[in-house]
Amino acid sequence: MGGLLAVGISALTLHFLAPAALDEWGWRIPFLFGASLAAAVWIARSAMQESPDFERQRVAGTTPERPLCYTLSNHRGGVFRSFAISALGSITYYVGITYVPAFLTSAGELTERASLWLSVLPALVVILVTPLVGALCDRWGRKPVLVVLSILSAILPVTMFWLMASGSQARALLGAVVLAAVAGAVSAVGAVATAEQFPGEGRLSGLALGTTTATAIFGGLTPWLAQLLVERTGSPLMPGAMIAVVGIGVLPVLLGMRETRPS
Secondary structure, three states: OHHHHHHHHHHHHHHHOOHHHHHHOHHHHHHHHHHHHHHHHHHHHHOOOOOHHHHHHHHHOOOOOOHHHHHHHHOHHHHHHHHHHHHHHHHHHHHHHHOHHHHHHHOOOOOHHHHHHHOHHHHHHHHHHHHHHHHHHHHHOHHHHHHHHHHHHHHOHHHHHHHHOOOOHHHHHHHHHHHHHHHHHHHHHHHHHHHOOOOHHHHHHHHHHHHHHHHHHHHHOHHHHHHHHHHHHOOOOHHHHHHHHHHHHHHHHHHOOOOOOOO
16 A cells, blocks of 8 residues: 555656656655655554563563574574565565666656556555465465465566566556566565564564565665666666576575464
8 A cells, every 4th residue: 555655646746747846846745745654653653552472471471681682592593584585575576566667767768657657556456466365375374375476586577577678558567567466475475474483572583683684685775786787787687687586596495484374
């Protein structure tokens, strides 16, 4: 929903404002919406109850006094696995969805306005895919779904970026939708699979060390790196190759991972 809101507000801002107004003050509009959402989140979090798992720890007296040291001493494998899962989820999302409008403008030869409007449908696809994949991983398990998605991430992205660079809006839309479906699916199962790599006592520190670190590396840096590689090599296929390399790299970790779906 957040991705759809971001793309939609940006597209509407470009649609209704002239370039001069956009450069002078209009570019602030999406940031104002973001600020209002941040305030809403702060209110929601301040009223949120603690999780039942944390309450269990507090009653049982099992909350670690030094959670970071506890996690590094007892759950290094979980940190590694959560890093791998998050690496796949981050690069598929940030390169396969977030970076796509910029790619369509530069390599795909579409206008900025057309690129943003074209990105609205992939954002809707993510919303539709997420609960479906969540149901599948509850039925079949986290491991098999992640393995299949890792293989798809290795096979599909290069072709999808080739379609998006073709200059055809129809092909670009097809490529963007397929990438969004894969990214949304990985995020849907990855969110629960990473948390399940740890018991409640080491979960927050484990996610901070593994999941958040991978997001910073494979999410924060990869759109910039993808654009740099496209400019330096002249090949529009480089972003897809980046996703494929990560998909192949994390596959052995996923194959060796135990199933964490509650029985």
